[in-house]
Amino acid sequence: MGWVRVVLRGGVLGLLTYGCLVILLLVRLIERPLCGQNRPVTPHIAQFVCRSAFVILGIRMRVTGRPMRGHGAVVANHASWFDIFTLNAPQRIYFVAKSEVAGWAGIGWLARATGTVFINRKGSEAKLQQDVFEARLKAGHRLLFFPEGTSTDGLRVLPFKSTLFAAFFADGLPAELQIQPVSVVYHGPPGQDPRFYGWWGDMEFIPHLVKLLAAPRQGSVDVVFHDPVKVSAFADRKALAAYCEERVRSAFPA
16 A cells, blocks of 8 residues: 555656646746746745645644745754745745755756755855845845755754855845744654654655655644844844744754
């Protein structure tokens, strides 16, 4: 029965994802010349796919708090590749991902089509990346960062790296710019390892995906939207990073 679930769930999810990708690309052909960086339509398509994934897989989502409004960015802990679905289902956002993701089979294409910002860890490109962040934030895009810099087993939060927070202090950004910390807490299926949804270290994508698709019973995920804070209320990037880390960590069991 496990492989039957893999085929059925995987087939439906794959058809939905790549079918909607084709629609998104066609819409973008019209949207881009008319709206430029603004994307008034295509983010709704991506959000529909992410919400549908939870129905197809049978994973329950509980949302606490409300996604922010207005100019700003979101920072969250990073536990799995499935975070892309989890964080995009309740809100329309654009992810910031490491440059390697652009080359991942299947995933890289999806990421580029949905407006993901790719960053390179080389110091020589720091200024260029800063300019990209500023342009996207000024365009009203809500960017989502994973300040831990890597994924975890889903049971803990790693120290936040403050480097990317510097973009929020750049001159020329809206004075009302806000940052919203978000906690993502996964709960494994009954009787399974509590790290069931975690994807970290040298774990391979396909085996983890198959395990998720084959599960006879699924678990759940809590998404906690903490109150957004104004960037102007903090002295520097380190103070802002420390505050956001504390808020994200507060949703996890002590």
